[in-house]
Amino acid sequence: MATTRQPDAASNTEAMRRFFNPESIAVVGASATPGRIGYSIVDNLLSGGYQGKVYPINPSAGEVKGLKMYPSLQEAPGEVDVVIVAIPARAVPAVVPQAAARGAAGIVVISSGFAEIGNTALQEELVAAARKHNIRVVGPNTYGYYYTPMNLCATFCTPYNRKGGVALVSQSGGVGMAILGYSRSHQMGVSAIVGLGNKCDVDEDDLLDYFRQDPNTKVVAIHMEGLRDGRGFLRAAREITKTKPVVVLKAGRTSRGARAASSHTAALAGQDSVYDAAFRQSGVVRALTLEDLLDWARVLQMLPDPKGExxxxxxxxxxxxxxxxxxxxxxxxxxxxxxxxxxxxxxxxxxxxxxxxxxxxxxxxxxxxxxxxxxxxxxxxxxxxxxxxxxxxxxxxxxxxxxxxxxxxxxxxxxxxxxxxxxxxxxxxxxxxxxxxxxxxxxxxxxxxxxxxxxxxxxxxxxxxxxxxxx
Amino acid sequence: MATTRQPDAASNTEAMRRFFNPESIAVVGASATPGRIGYSIVDNLLSGGYQGKVYPINPSAGEVKGLKMYPSLQEAPGEVDVVIVAIPARAVPAVVPQAAARGAAGIVVISSGFAEIGNTALQEELVAAARKHNIRVVGPNTYGYYYTPMNLCATFCTPYNRKGGVALVSQSGGVGMAILGYSRSHQMGVSAIVGLGNKCDVDEDDLLDYFRQDPNTKVVAIHMEGLRDGRGFLRAAREITKTKPVVVLKAGRTSRGARAASSHTAALAGQDSVYDAAFRQSGVVRALTLEDLLDWARVLQMLPDPKGExxxxxxxxxxxxxxxxxxxxxxxxxxxxxxxxxxxxxxxxxxxxxxxxxxxxxxxxxxxxxxxxxxxxxxxxxxxxxxxxxxxxxxxxxxxxxxxxxxxxxxxxxxxxxxxxxxxxxxxxxxxxxxxxxxxxxxxxxxxxxxxxxxxxxxxxxxxxxxxxxx
Structure with missing residues (x-):
C-alpha cells in the first residue's frame, strides 16, 4: 500500500481544524431518495443541526430536503471546506482535483470498494491524487464523522449530539455503531466520533494532534486494527497523554483475530507484543475488550485526578x-x-x-x-x-x-x-x-x-x- | 472452628428435601412492627405466595399480617419442618432443642454475632447443640433462602418468584442482594437462592447433592469465600457436573481479598492455586468476576449442548x-x-x-x-x-x-x-x-x-x- 505524504505539523493542524470546524460541506453523491446513503448523509447534516452551508451534488440536480442539488462540485456556489463522497469507488479519485479546485481541506470517502476488497491499486490512485492536489483523505470505507461542538453529523448512521469531552475513533462501521449505541444508552457526552475506515491518509496521529489542542476534547478512545505509521502514533500519543487520557482497543490481538483483520481492513495486525510495548511507552491505557474501551472513556472524563496512590x-x-x-x-x-x-x-x-x-x-x-x-x-x-x-x-x-x-x-x-x-x-x-x-x-x-x-x-x-x- | 458431623447421605438428602419443600415454617423472632427483620420475614413468606403453614413466634404473642403469633415454638399448633431464627445471637443455641422437639429438619439462623465478629465460642455452641439434637443449621449470619417451586421466600430481603432453572448460592448478603437485583433486571428464572452466611453446618456440598437430584434446577452458581470441607466439595461437585453445570466465584483470590475475607466470614481463603486445581478437577466453571458468575449462570440454562467443538x-x-x-x-x-x-x-x-x-x-x-x-x-x-x-x-x-x-x-x-x-x-x-x-x-x-x-x-x-x- 502507498505511504502518504507526511505533511508538516502546521498544515496538518490547519487541515484538521477545517475538517472539524467546516464552514461549508459538499456531499458528492447526494440523493433525493430516502434510504439511500447519499440521502442519509444530507438528512443527518441538516437534522443534526449543522449551521454551515451544505451543498448536495448530484448530476441529475433536483432537490433534497429542500436544498438545491448541484450537478457538479464546480457548480456549487461557494468555497467548500470538506467534501463527503458517496459514489461508486472507481469514480472517487476524480473527485480529488475538483475538491482541490474548490479549496477543500480534504475529502471523506464513505464509498467502499478499495483495499478492503483487494483493490489496492484504486486506493493508491486515490492517495496519489490527494498528494498531488494537497488534499487530505479520511477513509475510504468509513461511516463518516461527528463533531458535536459544531452539531456536525457527517455520516449515514444516526445523528448524535450529546455534547461532552470524549472523542471516539474507530476503524469499523460495526464498532462505530456500537460506539453510538453505547454512548446513547449510557448518556455519554462526546466531542467527536470518527470512522477512519481503511485510513489511507488521515490516521490516529493526525487526530491525536488535533484532539490534544481541542478544548472540547478531554479523553480519546481509539479502536484500531493496525497502525500504518507506528512511529507517528508513538510521537503523537506521547504528547497528548501528558495532559489527556487515551484508551486504545487494538483488535486483531490474537492469531485468529489478526487473520480476520487482514481480510477486513487489509490491516497488518503485527506482533501484539510490539503494540503492547508501544502503548506502555506512550502512556496509552490499553483496553482488551470493547466494553472496557467505552466504559473507561466514559469514566475518565468524569473522574478528577487523584493526588496519590x-x-x-x-x-x-x-x-x-x-x-x-x-x-x-x-x-x-x-x-x-x-x-x-x-x-x-x-x-x-x-x-x-x-x-x-x-x-x-x-x-x-x-x-x-x-x-x-x-x-x-x-x-x-x-x-x-x-x-x-x-x-x-x-x-x-x-x-x-x-x-x-x-x-x-x-x-x-x-x-x-x-x-x-x-x-x-x-x-x-x-x-x-x-x-x-x-x-x-x-x-x-x-x-x-x-x-x-x-x-x-x-x-x-x-x-x-x-x-x-x-x- | 468446630467441625460438624458428617451426616450419612440418605439423612442429608431427606433434611435438604424438607428444607426446600417444607409443609410448615416457624419464624422465631417474628415481629408485628414493619421495618423489623422479624416482620419482613413473615411478610415475605406470605406475599411471596408460600402455601404451607407459617407460625410466627414471639413471647409477647399478638398478631402479624393477620397471623396469630405464638409465645414459644412449643405452643405452635403443629409439626414444623424449618425454623427461621431472627433473635439476638446469644439466645439462638437454646432454640435448637425446641426446634428438634417439634420435629424440624433444621434451622436457618438469620441472626449475626457469631464467628464473623470473633464469637467462635457461641458458634461452636450452636453447632454442638445442632449435632446433639440431629438438626441441620443454615447460617448463622445469612439473609435466608428462596425456593421458587414452593413460592418460598424465607428471607428479610425482597421477594423473588421468577421461576427457572438457576440455583444461586452466596456467602454474603451484599452478593445476595446483587444476585437478586441482577436476576430481576435480567429476568433470570431461578429455582433457588441460598445465603450460607458463616456456613457452620450446611454448606456447598449439601446443596450440590440436593440440586443434583432436583428436577427444578438446571445450573448452579456459587459465590464462596472459603471451603470448610474441600474434599466434600470435590466429591459433590464431581457428581453434579456430569449432568449440570456449576459456576463458582471464589472471593478472596488475592492477598488483599483473602485478608478481607478472613475478617468478613472468618473464612480461611486458602491458597488460590489449590482452589483452582480443585475446580478444574471437578468440572466447575470458574468465574473471576461477579458479573461473569451471574451472566454465565443465566446463559448456561439457555444454551443446548453442542455436538462438537x-x-x-x-x-x-x-x-x-x-x-x-x-x-x-x-x-x-x-x-x-x-x-x-x-x-x-x-x-x-x-x-x-x-x-x-x-x-x-x-x-x-x-x-x-x-x-x-x-x-x-x-x-x-x-x-x-x-x-x-x-x-x-x-x-x-x-x-x-x-x-x-x-x-x-x-x-x-x-x-x-x-x-x-x-x-x-x-x-x-x-x-x-x-x-x-x-x-x-x-x-x-x-x-x-x-x-x-x-x-x-x-x-x-x-x-x-x-x-x-x-x-
Whole structure:
C-alpha cells in the first residue's frame, strides 16, 4: 500500500481544524431518495443541526430536503471546506482535483470498494491524487464523522449530539455503531466520533494532534486494527497523554483475530507484543475488550485526578469488600494500609463488630449517616486519595437514600475545595439502577452489581494519571 | 472452628428435601412492627405466595399480617419442618432443642454475632447443640433462602418468584442482594437462592447433592469465600457436573481479598492455586468476576449442548468479526477451519467482496435474507456445532428485523430437530436493546455492544460441556 505524504505539523493542524470546524460541506453523491446513503448523509447534516452551508451534488440536480442539488462540485456556489463522497469507488479519485479546485481541506470517502476488497491499486490512485492536489483523505470505507461542538453529523448512521469531552475513533462501521449505541444508552457526552475506515491518509496521529489542542476534547478512545505509521502514533500519543487520557482497543490481538483483520481492513495486525510495548511507552491505557474501551472513556472524563496512590474501600457488606479487594489487586490499585490513628477515627463511626482497616466495613445494619460520616472523613483526610464504595441495599439505607447521602458528602467536600476520584458499586434489588443513574448524572461513576467494573474503571484513571505524572 | 458431623447421605438428602419443600415454617423472632427483620420475614413468606403453614413466634404473642403469633415454638399448633431464627445471637443455641422437639429438619439462623465478629465460642455452641439434637443449621449470619417451586421466600430481603432453572448460592448478603437485583433486571428464572452466611453446618456440598437430584434446577452458581470441607466439595461437585453445570466465584483470590475475607466470614481463603486445581478437577466453571458468575449462570440454562467443538462466526461487520475472533481465542473456543466445499456454499450467499472462511463476513449492505441463509445453512450443517453472530445495525437490516430473522432460522432448524448453541452480539444504536430482549425471551443469549461477553458466555458452555463429556 502507498505511504502518504507526511505533511508538516502546521498544515496538518490547519487541515484538521477545517475538517472539524467546516464552514461549508459538499456531499458528492447526494440523493433525493430516502434510504439511500447519499440521502442519509444530507438528512443527518441538516437534522443534526449543522449551521454551515451544505451543498448536495448530484448530476441529475433536483432537490433534497429542500436544498438545491448541484450537478457538479464546480457548480456549487461557494468555497467548500470538506467534501463527503458517496459514489461508486472507481469514480472517487476524480473527485480529488475538483475538491482541490474548490479549496477543500480534504475529502471523506464513505464509498467502499478499495483495499478492503483487494483493490489496492484504486486506493493508491486515490492517495496519489490527494498528494498531488494537497488534499487530505479520511477513509475510504468509513461511516463518516461527528463533531458535536459544531452539531456536525457527517455520516449515514444516526445523528448524535450529546455534547461532552470524549472523542471516539474507530476503524469499523460495526464498532462505530456500537460506539453510538453505547454512548446513547449510557448518556455519554462526546466531542467527536470518527470512522477512519481503511485510513489511507488521515490516521490516529493526525487526530491525536488535533484532539490534544481541542478544548472540547478531554479523553480519546481509539479502536484500531493496525497502525500504518507506528512511529507517528508513538510521537503523537506521547504528547497528548501528558495532559489527556487515551484508551486504545487494538483488535486483531490474537492469531485468529489478526487473520480476520487482514481480510477486513487489509490491516497488518503485527506482533501484539510490539503494540503492547508501544502503548506502555506512550502512556496509552490499553483496553482488551470493547466494553472496557467505552466504559473507561466514559469514566475518565468524569473522574478528577487523584493526588496519590492510596485507595480506600468503604462498604456496607463485607462480601463486597472482599470482591472489591480482589479487583483492586487484579487491576493494580494500591489499597492503603490504614495508619493506626486514622483507623481509630473510622472505628468511632462503625459498630464494634464492623471491620476497620481497609476495607472499612460499616456493616449492613447502619443508617445513611454512617456512610456519610465515613465517606466525608475519607474525602477530607489528606492521606486518602481515592474511594471505592461498595453499597449494600438494606431497609435502613435504601438505594436512593444512599445515593443522595453519598452525593451530599461529595458536594460538601467539593465546597471545601476537595475533589477525589470516587467510584461506586451497588449491590441490591433493581432500584439500584435509579440510584446509579442519579449518581452518574452528578459525575460519580456507578456500577450496579459488577464490583470488578468499579475497580477496573478507577484503575484506568490511575494508569493514565501515573503516566501524566511521569511515574 | 468446630467441625460438624458428617451426616450419612440418605439423612442429608431427606433434611435438604424438607428444607426446600417444607409443609410448615416457624419464624422465631417474628415481629408485628414493619421495618423489623422479624416482620419482613413473615411478610415475605406470605406475599411471596408460600402455601404451607407459617407460625410466627414471639413471647409477647399478638398478631402479624393477620397471623396469630405464638409465645414459644412449643405452643405452635403443629409439626414444623424449618425454623427461621431472627433473635439476638446469644439466645439462638437454646432454640435448637425446641426446634428438634417439634420435629424440624433444621434451622436457618438469620441472626449475626457469631464467628464473623470473633464469637467462635457461641458458634461452636450452636453447632454442638445442632449435632446433639440431629438438626441441620443454615447460617448463622445469612439473609435466608428462596425456593421458587414452593413460592418460598424465607428471607428479610425482597421477594423473588421468577421461576427457572438457576440455583444461586452466596456467602454474603451484599452478593445476595446483587444476585437478586441482577436476576430481576435480567429476568433470570431461578429455582433457588441460598445465603450460607458463616456456613457452620450446611454448606456447598449439601446443596450440590440436593440440586443434583432436583428436577427444578438446571445450573448452579456459587459465590464462596472459603471451603470448610474441600474434599466434600470435590466429591459433590464431581457428581453434579456430569449432568449440570456449576459456576463458582471464589472471593478472596488475592492477598488483599483473602485478608478481607478472613475478617468478613472468618473464612480461611486458602491458597488460590489449590482452589483452582480443585475446580478444574471437578468440572466447575470458574468465574473471576461477579458479573461473569451471574451472566454465565443465566446463559448456561439457555444454551443446548453442542455436538462438537466447531464454532463459526457470522457477522455483518468485519470489525466485529475481528473482535469476536480475538475473544474466541482468549476464551479457548475453537474457530473451525472452513472446509473448501462448505466455504463455496457460503460464498453463494454473500457479496464477492464479503469474506468467506471463518468469520463469515456478509458485509453491511446485505438484506435480512443474507443473514437468514447463512445462519440456517450453518445450523443445518453437521460439521458446524455452534454459532457466534455479530450483528451490525444498518438501514437495510434494522435491529428488530434482524432479531426476527435470526429467530426464524433458529425455529426452522428446531422444527427439523436441530438445536445448537447460538450467541449473539449486537452493534448498533439504542434499538439493539429491544432486539436483544426479543431474542433473550426466545432463549437466545444476546449482548448489545460487548463482543467479548458473547464469546465468554459460549466458552462457559463449552467448559462445562467438555467436562460432562469426559474431555
Amino acid at each position: 492510596n485507595v480506600v474501600i468503604i462498604t456496607g457488606a463485607g462480601g463486597l469488600g472482599v470482591l472489591l479487594s480482589d479487583a483492586c489487586e487484579d487491576f493494580g490499585l494500591h489499597l492503603m494500609s490504614m495508619p493506626p490513628g486514622l483507623d481509630e477515627t473510622f472505628k468511632q463511626f462503625i459498630p464494634p463488630f464492623g471491620a476497620s482497616g481497609n476495607p472499612i466495613d460499616i456493616t449492613g445494619g447502619e443508617p445513611p449517616e454512617t456512610y456519610y460520616r465515613c465517606i466525608l472523613t475519607a474525602l477530607k483526610e489528606p492521606q486518602i486519595h481515592s474511594l471505592l464504595i461498595g453499597y449494600w441495599h438494606t431497609l435502613i439505607t435504601p438505594p436512593m437514600v444512599f445515593a443522595e447521602t453519598l452525593y451530599r458528602a461529595v458536594k460538601e467536600a467539593e465546597e471545601a475545595g476537595i475533589r477525589k476520584p470516587v467510584v461506586v458499586n451497588l449491590a441490591g434489588d433493581i432500584e439500584v439502577h435509579d440510584a446509579a443513574q442519579y449518581l452518574e448524572e452528578r459525575g460519580i461513576p456507578s456500577y450496579p452489581y459488577a464490583t470488578e467494573k468499579a475497580a477496573a474503571a478507577l484503575a484506568a484513571k490511575y494508569r493514565s494519571w501515573r503516566y501524566s505524572q511521569g511515574r | 466447531n464454532v463459526v462466526i457470522i457477522t455483518g461487520a468485519g470489525g466485529l468479526g475481528v473482535l469476536l475472533s480475538d475473544a474466541c481465542e482468549d476464551f479457548g473456543l475453537h474457530l473451525m477451519s472452513m472446509p473448501p466445499g462448505l466455504d463455496e456454499t457460503f460464498k453463494q450467499f454473500i457479496p464477492p467482496f464479503g469474506a468467506s472462511g471463518n468469520p463469515i463476513d456478509i458485509t453491511g449492505g446485505e438484506p435480512p435474507e443474507t443473514y437468514y441463509r447463512c445462519i440456517l445453512t450453518a445450523l443445518k450443517e453437521p460439521q458446524i456445532h455452534s454459532l457466534l453472530i455479530g450483528y451490525w445495525h444498518t438501514l437495510i437490516t434494522p435491529p428488530m428485523v434482524f432479531a426476527e430473522t435470526l429467530y426464524r432460522a433458529v425455529k426452522e432448524a428446531e422444527e427439523a430437530g436441530i438445536r445448537k448453541p447460538v450467541v449473539v452480539n449486537l452493534a448498533g444504536d439504542i434499538e439493539v436493546h429491544d432486539a436483544a430482549q426479543y431474542l433473550e425471551e426466545r432463549g437466545i443469549p444476546s449482548y448489545p455492544y460487548a463482543t467479548e461477553k458473547a464469546a465468554a458466555a459460549l466458552a462457559a458452555k463449552y467448559r462445562s460441556w467438555r467436562y460432562s463429556q469426559g474431555r
